[in-house]
Amino acid sequence: MIEKLKNIVGQRWVITDKERMIDYLTDETATPVKPKPATELVLVKPANSREVSKILKLANRDKIPVFPRGGGTGLCGGAIPTQNGIILSLERLKGIEIDRDNLMAIAEAGVTLKELVEKVEEQGLFFPPHPGDESAQVGGLVACNAGGSRALKYGVMRNYVKGIEAVLPTGEVLKLGGELLKNNTGYDLMHLIIGSEGTLAVVTRVILRLFPRVADSATMIIPYNNHHDAINTVPQILQSGFIPLTIEYMDRLSVEVSAENLGLEWPCKVGVAYLMVIVEGQSEEDVRSQCMSISEICTKYNGLEPLIGITRKEQEKVLKIRSNIYSALKRNLIADALDIAVPPASLGKLMDAIDRIASKFNTVIPLVGHAGDGNLHPTLMKDMAEDKEGNLKKAKREIYREALKLGGVMTGEHGLGKIRIADVDIFLDKKTMELMRGIKQVFDPNGILNPGCSIKNLPAALQRHRRE
Numbered sequence: 001m002i003e004k005l006k007n008i009v010g011q012r013w014v015i016t017d018k019e020r021m022i023d024y025l026t027d028e029t030a031t032p033v034k035p036k037p038a039t040e041l042v043l044v045k046p047a048n049s050r051e052v053s054k055i056l057k058l059a060n061r062d063k064i065p066v067f068p069r070g071g072g073t074g075l076c077g078g079a080i081p082t083q084n085g086i087i088l089s090l091e092r093l094k095g096i097e098i099d100r101d102n103l104m105a106i107a108e109a110g111v112t113l114k115e116l117v118e119k120v121e122e123q124g125l126f127f128p129p130h131p132g133d134e135s136a137q138v139g140g141l142v143a144c145n146a147g148g149s150r151a152l153k154y155g156v157m158r159n160y161v162k163g164i165e166a167v168l169p170t171g172e173v174l175k176l177g178g179e180l181l182k183n184n185t186g187y188d189l190m191h192l193i194i195g196s197e198g199t200l201a202v203v204t205r206v207i208l209r210l211f212p213r214v215a216d217s218a219t220m221i222i223p224y225n226n227h228h229d230a231i232n233t234v235p236q237i238l239q240s241g242f243i244p245l246t247i248e249y250m251d252r253l254s255v256e257v258s259a260e261n262l263g264l265e266w267p268c269k270v271g272v273a274y275l276m277v278i279v280e281g282q283s284e285e286d287v288r289s290q291c292m293s294i295s296e297i298c299t300k301y302n303g304l305e306p307l308i309g310i311t312r313k314e315q316e317k318v319l320k321i322r323s324n325i326y327s328a329l330k331r332n333l334i335a336d337a338l339d340i341a342v343p344p345a346s347l348g349k350l351m352d353a354i355d356r357i358a359s360k361f362n363t364v365i366p367l368v369g370h371a372g373d374g375n376l377h378p379t380l381m382k383d384m385a386e387d388k389e390g391n392l393k394k395a396k397r398e399i400y401r402e403a404l405k406l407g408g409v410m411t412g413e414h415g416l417g418k419i420r421i422a423d424v425d426i427f428l429d430k431k432t433m434e435l436m437r438g439i440k441q442v443f444d445p446n447g448i449l450n451p452g453c454s455i456k457n458l459p460a461a462l463q464r465h466r467r468e
């Protein structure tokens with residue numbers, strides 16, 4: 001097989017040496033829950049969709065598992081190759097064009113978020129979605145339907161994808177959608193592929209909607225002496241008629257660990273919990289007036305004196321601290337960072353439930369999240385992974401059950417990957433899972449694409465989980 005792969009992509013792009021493969025065996029999942037990679041793997045780096053097609057045909061014929069891989073920034077083990085087979089890195093697919101007339105970007109799968117943003121901004125345009133790690137690649141962002149802090153105003157990746165070129169496990173190349181704002185032609189296979197985490201097809205090229213750049217923005221930090229007051233202010237802001245770009249919730253522990261890790265100082269001296277609200281507008285005056293109105297709402301709900309960053313430098317500093325929270329906590333503290341989403345007005349109730357669970361398990365559960373979207377990331381700490389009682393799993397399932405009671409889901413933006421699949425039965429009923437298995441069977445009859453991430457593998461995953 002190795003020789004055949006070399007014939008497809010060239011000798012240089014087939015890697016079997018373990019040392020050179022090491023970065024491709026992992027992702028950004030917290031270490032205590034990170035899946036173990038398999039041992040017999042080959043890393044292949046195709047240059048275009050024709051080569052991807054040939055690789056998949058070969059793998060499908062011989063029933064060899066294939067693990068599509070983007071930037072490896074995923075948080076739930078999605079790209080980790082857990083069975084012997086092929087790691088398919090899309091990093092060489094780097095083409096990008098901007099169509100100014102139609103306000104669209106046409107980007108190949110391996111373009112990073114950083115490269116996309118730079119190219120779009122060069123043209124004076126704006127690509128709204130911005131998940132926290134800019135080394136994520138376009139293919140991975142689409143495969144995970146990534147969100148990020150700006151989803152409150154602008155929505156998630158799904159809202160921006162207008163066309164996809166994807167290669168099926170059987171090697172056929174699908175071209176779905178286009179530079180179109182409307183398309184009602186048959187079942188929407190494009191939206192089925194978005195968020196399918198590399199289990200249905202390999203995304204090779206994407207058409208993304210762009211917007212003109214917004215004139216001005218400001219970042220406010222509103223401190224609170226009580227985290228319930230902070231979270232309960234969020235629905236009040238949303239009901240007031242303002243839609244900020246972002247409403248993020250952060251607790252003091254998380255921001256201080258992150259700031260220290262960066263060698264920076266968290267600019268707020270008071271408060272135990274914070275809302276970070278970013279507003280944007282067509283003029284400085286518009287932005288200032290929104291800040292004033294939001295400050296008044298926060299004060300009414302016990303917010304302390306807000307800190308308002310107007311200059312780009314001030315705004316970048318707090319954003320940097322916010323974006324670094326996961327990486328800073330991950331070093332020594334995180335066992336598992338959850339990704340719960342509930343209806344936004346129920347966040348306060350979710351927080352109460354998480355407090356109760358934390359005290360039951362005699363631990364602390366720091367919280368950060370995209371509060372405006374109802375999407376919270378409770379951080380389960382390493383001490384829980386180290387105890388012998390299985391408390392990490394128990395606490396996690398209790399949080400999931402509380403989320404379910406509130407009409408919520410186990411993952412708002414990170415996806416199931418390989419670490420959440422075993423608990424998916426809490427949220428999906430039998431019929432829904434049956435339909436999902438059927439869809440997987442139609443796209444990938446031999447089950448070669450990203451095994452371990454798919455509902456198709458659920459019975460085995462569940463049995464394993466219940467044994468543990």
Ligand SMILES: Cc1cc2nc3c(=O)[nH]c(=O)nc-3n(C[C@H](O)[C@H](O)[C@H](O)COP(=O)(O)OP(=O)(O)OC[C@H]3O[C@@H](n4cnc5c(N)ncnc54)[C@H](O)[C@@H]3O)c2cc1C
Binds near residue numbers: 070071072075077
């Ligand atoms: C510090 C930090 C902050 C983050 N913040 C956010 C956030 O705010 N919001 C958010 O949603 N996520 C966030 N993430 C998670 C992560 O960045 C996203 O999930 C991102 O979409 C992953 O993209 P990737 O290219 O790194 O994919 P990878 O990690 O390489 O892969 C992720 C999944 O996509 C599949 N895949 C990758 N490329 C393709 C392809 N071309 N075709 C088919 N399948 C493919 C893989 O098989 C895997 O299942 C954050 C991660 C970090 C480390």
